[in-house]
Amino acid sequence: MDYELARQMLRLPSLLEVPSVMVIEPHPDDNEVGAGALVKQWCDQGVAVTYLTVTDGRCGSEDPTVSVDDVIRVRREERRAANRILGVKASYNLGFEDGGAWTEHQSMQALVPLIRQFRPALVLTVDPWTPYESHPDHVKTGKAVAASIIYAKNGVAFRGQGDPWEVPQIAFYGSAYANVFVDVTATWDTKLAAIKAHASQFDGPSWPLLEQFFTSQAHKLYQEHYDSNTAGRSEAFKVLTALQMHFFPDAVRS
Ligand SMILES: [Zn+2]
Known part of the structure; x- marks a missing residue:
């Protein structure tokens, strides 16, 4: 069973029609x-968008003479600047140490109550199962978010930490197994501006090359999935129903 069939059978909205989302990032x-x-x-x-950032981003500087507190402060300011550009109004940081020894379960203890509080129709996060993904914060975050969806709906797990909430769908970015391609031509330039707002990470000599790389990837996706003759842009996601997130080997091909 593929995702689109499962979504229609369960009468779930498409990615562009969801009323509320949580978008959860490692950094x-x-x-x-x-x-x-x-x-x-x-x-x-007008979709209700809630951002969660799992770590403090302290490894965002490779200069050992810069204080950790300064890096964390700068990255919080950059997060706010990017939010303003995109129109994200609700944004929280869980404060786990970037590159630290925190476990998937520890982050679930923070994530499950928040999912129950915000009751999203969809959660979007990084795909931890993309082959060769080697950053532990990305792997831990993606897996913790997926596991939190399983436990958020279970009244016995994480008892006393909010009323159970079933998240019907999950989407992943950075996926090698994308199955939903969104035409984002109209908002592409705003995305680039929001990325560049993370100035400590992107606004340097390599930005023109990076910008070109991001855009050529998005253009290639658009040509493959929309129109090979126009210069559109597309973002790619792996989307699954909650049903497909447990004991469902076919999900990788969904
Ligand atoms: Zn990251």
Whole structure:
């Protein structure tokens, strides 16, 4: 069973029709790189968007003479600047140490109550199962978010930490197994501006090359899935129903 069939059978809205989403990133900037143009589209449509950043982003500087507190402060300011560009109004940081020894379960203890509080129709995060993904914060975050969806609906797990809430769908950015391609031509330039707002990470000599790389990837996706003759842009996502998230080997091909 593929995702689209499962979604229709369960009468779930499409990615562009969801009323509320939580977008959960390992570091301050991942949401923009993975899904900034879709997020802008959601905000323009009045979708209730809540951002969660799992770590403090302290490894965002490779200069050992810069204080950790300064890096964290700068990255929080950049997160706010990117939010303003996209129109994201609700944004929280869980404060786990970037590159730290925190576990998937520890982050679930923070994530499950928040999912129960915000009751999203869809959760979007990074795909931890993309082959060769080697950043532990990305792997832990993606897996913790997926596992939190399983436990958020279970009244016995995380008892006393909010009323159970079933998230019907999950979407992943940065996926090698994308199955939904969104035409984001109209919001592409805003995505690039939001990425660049993370100035400590992107606004340097390599930005022109990076911008070109992001755009050529998005153009290639658009040509493959929409129109090979026009210069559109597309973002790609792996989307699954909650049903497909457990004991469902076919999900990788969904
Ligand atoms: Zn990251």
